[in-house]
Amino acid sequence: MKKVRSIIYKDGKLKLLDQRKLPVVTEFITCSTYEEVGECIREMVVRGAPAIGATAAYGMAIGAMTSSVKDTLTLVKELEHIAEYLCQTRPTAVNLFWAIDRMLNVAKANENLSLEEFKERLLEEAHQIANEDIEINRRIGAHGEKLIDDGDTILTHCNAGALATVDYGTALGVIRAAHEAGKKVHVYADETRPYLQGARLTAWEMVQEEIPVTLITDNMAGYVMKLGRIQKIIVGADRIAANGDTANKIGTYSLAVLAKEHGIPFYVAAPVSTFDFSIKTGDEIPIEERSPREVTHIGDIQIAPEGVKIFNPAFDVTPHEYITAIITEYGVIKNPDAEKIAALQDQIQKEG
């Protein structure tokens, strides 16, 4: 079955697969303004750290193309306001801010271009961010695949797949690469309450591609580990601090603690655009809290009493000591810590 892309730019508009409606309905929302793009990020029409980064980049480009200002310098100033608007959409995934900063830097470096050339240059940068993401995910897959053994059952959490990126995925990219290499892999997907990215999105991606998948509820993860069914755990990331502490979907920390208890390797797969080298530890990562309705309802069905207090953190932070390795496009960082991540920074600076 033909795979569906989550982000499609065409003729000044951005088509976003409405991931809130998957797996039952495949429907797109078309954005013609940067405000519409921002709303789709905030409402999780599109979600996943690399996907929202690429989406915000197109939001910046569309903002420039639809602006009525008459000169480039004024447009650069307006882009700073557009950037501020898009930065307010979601606080945790650093890819969002990385992509917006990259677009702003290109804008400032090209403020001497004519208005039309400037707008074309911005769109070109958004395309580059999107195209690079796919290549980066394939490189992460290639590095990560070497860690996977034929016959492995791999537990994953949330969705770090093609739907969370421009294509191919990070954690699911490793699984795809192992499958493509002919290794028999079986995925156990946590449903991932409350937004159910595992049940609705990861299971959908795996079923589409006929990669064996078993769906479990989050509270079954410990038991399946105790039964000895899981050989590896691979998850994505939304922000990795300079010491390797990693923010990811709520419930990831619990998996990491259980993995340590059961002696199961716990891998994080992420591009270097998910690293936030400006923060020393995970304590500094802002954790998004989302609407109580995500907890009190499943779709339109209310499952909790009116008036009950709700705490709905969308992410948690796994200390680096619980992470066996971080798989990036530059290679695998085993037993990540501040020293090894500083070495990654040097490698990035050397290799570009």
Ligand SMILES: CSC[C@H]1O[C@H](OP(=O)(O)O)[C@H](O)[C@@H]1O
């Ligand atoms: C490939 S990164 C995906 C990452 O983003 C998800 O969060 P959300 O669905 O809220 O955007 C989750 O943390 C995934 O691991």
